Amino acid sequence: MYDFNSYDLIIDARSPREFADDHIPGAVNLPVVDNAEFAEVGTLHRTDPLAAYQLGARYSLLNISRHIETHISHVEARSRILVYCFRGGKRSKVWQDVLETIGYRVERVKGGWKAYRRWVNEQLVTAPANFRYIVVSGPTGCGKTRLLSALHESGAQVLDLEGLASHRGSIIGAVPGKPQPTQKLFDSRLLERLSQFDPSRPVWVESESKKIGQVQLPEALLVKMREGQVLAVNAPMAQRVQLLREDYQHFEEDPQVLIDRLRNLRPLIGGEEFEKWEALAAARQVPELFERLMRYHYDPTYRRSILRNYPGIDSSPQIPLQDLSPAGLLPVARELQERFERNVD
Structure with a gap:
């Protein structure tokens, strides 16, 4: 090509x-x-x-x-x-x-775009293997995406998969006013981003499932991520709730839209729990709703998923985050770079 x-x-x-x-x-x-x-x-x-x-x-x-x-x-x-x-x-x-x-x-x-598309598919089978990955994991709202942004600002090589997908990666993760790219366009953007990286340096990435919204990650990338260095980040619940209030402000303004997005979860979590979510939304107690969603749905679901894909997570380095503001995360990002990039093979 x-x-x-x-x-x-x-x-x-x-x-x-x-x-x-x-x-x-x-x-x-x-x-x-x-x-x-x-x-x-x-x-x-x-x-x-x-x-x-x-x-x-x-x-x-x-x-x-x-x-x-x-x-x-x-x-x-x-x-x-x-x-x-x-x-x-x-x-x-x-x-x-x-x-x-x-x-x-x-x-x-x-061969035109058809030839280009074949080349992209071929490259996404092999290109992810050219890099070593440091995978940032952690439950909903703990600041993983913000930490990646701080790492990028501090000079790290960051693969922001959710940014490329225009989606935050959950049932409520659609970004208002930003439709997702097609699968083909996502693939093109992903390959372009990989081509910009230096293989001698690690690539920082957030732990993701196979799909982000409607787009699917290449199997070769998922395999290499699961072989990478995993960091388990977490943050106090109060900080996590505040992050969701900031990043999902549209739901705070209209909590009924949030309930509508979550309705498909009712059979999974049960009618009694879902009714509690509905009551909190009706009373516009959105911070309390966010906390309940994390405690009773997202945290247990994430725990099962991370153990399936990263079974050694509990023995991985634990990174507590006390301040999820950009200013608070920047020194953490610099310390993580110094700690985990200096001993790259």
């Missing part, structure tokens, strides 16, 4: 819908035909291929003309450009022909 960082511009010639599903990181979507035009040409092609090609050519020339004015006119003459479409066929070729006529140095991805 190509060294994508070596190009000044990467053009995705596919429709916006295809681009949203997945694309090469850093690519700009300059479609030859938009969603509606793509569907129209495809429908016409079934009955009259010649007319379909004529229609596609008209749309292509109009759209490329607009893209030249809005994007290409600002690209320097010595720039290297990479262009691709679905299979490396007509849509990317028309872009290549136009750009080469202008005078740019242009390459076209052989």
